[in-house]
Amino acid sequence: METNNVLTPEMVRIHPGSATRDQAMQEATDLLVAAGAVTPAYFEAMQDRERTVSTFMGNGLAIPHGTNDAKDAVLGSALTFVRYDGGVDWDGQQATFVVGIAGKGGEHLEILSQIAILFSDDSEVERLRAAPTPEQLFSIVVEAGAA
Numbered sequence: 001m002e003t004n005n006v007l008t009p010e011m012v013r014i015h016p017g018s019a020t021r022d023q024a025m026q027e028a029t030d031l032l033v034a035a036g037a038v039t040p041a042y043f044e045a046m047q048d049r050e051r052t053v054s055t056f057m058g059n060g061l062a063i064p065h066g067t068n069d070a071k072d073a074v075l076g077s078a079l080t081f082v083r084y085d086g087g088v089d090w091d092g093q094q095a096t097f098v099v100g101i102a103g104k105g106g107e108h109l110e111i112l113s114q115i116a117i118l119f120s121d122d123s124e125v126e127r128l129r130a131a132p133t134p135e136q137l138f139s140i141v142v143e144a145g146a147a
Contacts, residue, residue: 006111007079007141011035012134018086021050021095025064028080028100037078037102038066045070046100050091060096060129061119062088063112065103077107081141083128097128118144 011031019027029043045066049055056062066073080100088095099115101108118124124144131137 006077006107007081007138008035009135009138011078011080012138012141013080013082014131014134014137015082015084016086017084019084019088021062021088021090022047024062024082024084024088024090024095024098025050025100027082028064028098031080031082032078032100032102035076035078035080037074037076039073039075041073042066042070042102045073054091054093056090056093056095057116057119058093059119059122059125060094061099061115062090062093062095062097063099063101063115065101065108074102074104077103077105077111079108079111081137083131083137114145 025046026043029046032038032042033040046064048067049065055064082098084096088098127140128137131140
């Protein structure tokens with residue numbers, strides 16, 4: 001799958017500590033805003049989504065994203081990929097990876113599918129956990145076709 005710059009190296013971060021769910025969602029929103037993909041109002045759309053259904057997917061992965069009503073806050077497609085080595089308490093579940101996503105049209109659906117495939121492979125998740133730098137984390141995600 002071609003990257004189409006949906007995920008760029010600047011959108012990948014590694015934090016040694018932990019964060020709250022809201023802090024992780026705010027960071028995802030801030031990165032998406034910096035990429036020009038969403039307006040700051042997207043954070044509230046992420047909150048609305050969490051009130052409806054948790055975006056924790058299992059295997060240490062959460063994929064916060066806005067509701068369908070948030071179309072006005074979405075300007076383009078982008079992906080953020082943040083690893084919190086101290087974890088994020090996601091409604092009682094432990095998330096290590098928070099993948100923020102915004103999509104115009106259906107572009108993000110293919111990305112979500114590739115991320116799900118990547119995280120269904122325990123050896124790939126271990127590689128993601130072990131990557132020492134954001135650049136190497138980015139390379140693994142791109143190599144897996146998930147960006």
